[in-house]
Amino acid sequence: MIKVCNINDIKDNSMILVCIEKREIIIGKKDGRIVAFDPFCPHRHAYLHRGSFKDCNIVCPLHEFEFNLDTGKLVSIPAFYNEQREEWKKSGDLILYKTTIKDNCVYVDLKSLDREDEVSS
């Protein structure tokens, strides 16, 4: 676990972009809960720190795809993209990172919460 910031450095329902060991990561606070995830949208690589939270999801600022912050899965595509080819709508999963709060500091585990990693370890 790597210490990233103080929990009070992040306003509720906002996110910051940090660099840890030459890797950019977004640290967000959604309704008081700290989340950490890759800054690049798995659809077409837009920077997600310019996006917004909606329910339990992060909404990408470019095409407004929504990814669940518990699973990383794509959960919603705006209806006006229904006419797009299926290939264009394909997306990977958002990479999530485990966080821990200790003494008001946010720690991040740079090993992603990839579900296959959990099964194989």
Ligand code: FES
């Ligand atoms: S780049 Fe994020 S939804 Fe397309």
